[in-house]
Amino acid sequence: xxxxxxxxxxxxxxxxxxxxxxxxxxxxxxxxxxxxxxxxxxxxxxxxxxxxxxxxxxxxxxxxxxxxxxxxxxxxxxxxxxxxxxxxxxxxxxxxxxxxxxxxxxxxxxxxxxxxxxxxxxxxxxxxxxxxxxxxxxxxxxxxxxxxxxxxxxxx
Amino acid sequence: xxxxxxxxxxxxxxxxxxxxxxxxxxxxxxxxxxxxxxxxxxxxxxxxxxxxxxxxxxxxxxxxxxxxxxxxxxxxxxxxxxxxxxxxxxxxxxxxxxxxxxxxxxxxxxxxxxxxxxxxxxxxxxxxxxxxxxxxxxxxxxxxxxxxxxxxxxxxxxxxxxxxxxxxxxxxxxxxxxxxxxxxxxxxxxxxxxxxxxxxxxxxxxxxxxxxxxxxxxxxxxxxxxxxxxxxxxxxxxxxxxxxxxxxxxxxxx
Numbered sequence: 560x561x562x563x564x565x566x567x568x569x570x571x572x573x574x575x576x577x578x579x580x581x582x583x584x585x586x587x588x589x590x591x592x593x594x595x596x597x598x599x600x601x602x603x604x605x606x607x608x609x610x611x612x613x614x615x616x617x618x619x620x621x622x623x624x625x626x627x628x629x630x631x632x633x634x635x636x637x638x639x640x641x642x643x644x645x646x647x648x649x650x651x652x653x654x655x656x657x658x659x660x661x662x663x664x665x666x667x668x669x670x671x672x673x674x675x676x677x678x679x680x681x682x683x684x685x686x687x688x689x690x691x692x693x694x695x696x697x698x699x700x701x702x703x704x705x706x707x708x709x710x711x712x713x714x715x
Numbered sequence: 716x717x718x719x720x721x722x723x724x725x726x727x728x729x730x731x732x733x734x735x736x737x738x739x740x741x742x743x744x745x746x747x748x749x750x751x752x753x754x755x756x757x758x759x760x761x762x763x764x765x766x767x768x769x770x771x772x773x774x775x776x777x778x779x780x781x782x783x784x785x786x787x788x789x790x791x792x793x794x795x796x797x798x799x800x801x802x803x804x805x806x807x808x809x810x811x812x813x814x815x816x817x818x819x820x821x822x823x824x825x826x827x828x829x830x831x832x833x834x835x836x837x838x839x840x841x842x843x844x845x846x847x848x849x850x851x852x853x854x855x856x857x858x859x860x861x862x863x864x865x866x867x868x869x870x871x872x873x874x875x876x877x878x879x880x881x882x883x884x885x886x887x888x889x890x891x892x893x894x895x896x897x898x899x900x901x902x903x904x905x906x907x908x909x910x911x912x913x914x915x916x917x918x919x920x921x922x923x924x925x926x927x928x929x930x931x932x933x934x935x936x937x938x939x940x941x942x943x944x945x946x947x948x949x950x951x952x953x954x955x956x957x958x959x960x961x962x963x964x965x966x967x968x969x
Contacts (some may be wrong), residue, residue: 665959
């Protein structure tokens, strides 16, 4: 039963978090379920990369997966990518990091405060890097594709 | 072609996109495409708080419009509708009066009712507390906290309080309720309840939009939004910190 509690339930919680956030952001009804699916799948990828033993890799992999899914869904449903990306990334935003940084600061625990604070910033950086990588590749593909499939003939 | 009408219609559409939380490049690209669809060459410059747009009308005359925009928070439904409108206008170029009418319609589209939004933020807090290994009791405690925080922040937004203070107050209230719930024995981990409530306040949208702006080369707007994200993160940490240190001093809990 462990796999159910450690593997499946977190993805469902992540899915539910995204549904709530979509309602708060007033998403159009047709994108709520796809965007939340993105969020659930992203958490699944996060858990699947636990074998790396470093949560920064996990955050990076999850951000890459979420951005890829969002780009695909946006093209399928002809909606802006951010409608999927923003809700789906929400469960990964380091709210816990912000809290524990603050708590170590209150306790006067400077070493832990700096360590947690830097780790929180590193998580945000990893998410940014994941999004940046996929979005830049998509943009590159968009500009290269016409040249590949419709090469311009030289004027006679 | 009436240049002034084109200018004001396109700028109004761009402003609507911007204030509902679209990225900078989407606003600039939409406006440029609309100008091109009506056979004009427009120059558009957008930052998160302002739109500058001009078209030349030939014979050395230029029309320019500056539109100050105050962001109203995320409204994805309107972004999607405006995006559709923009696509449709670019392919069919209907008369401008019709574009104006449809734009007004979109700007008056109904939100999810406020009750639904309260429900949404309660769901965010509930599910995220569970995701963060909180117990079911913690998750249930996070619901009233999220609801009250939502009511408070909405009230303060209506009263035009500055957003930094709104976030401090919201997060302090959430932390107080979480600490009270744990002190009364209703929940077990105050940290997990607070993090669940935090999730309604974290700058997820500012962060994502900052990344996308920077990728698109809008460094100015990217920096603007990164600073916004850092400020919001700082504000919620300060709020919860205030609540926890107060209750440590006066009640000895936390």
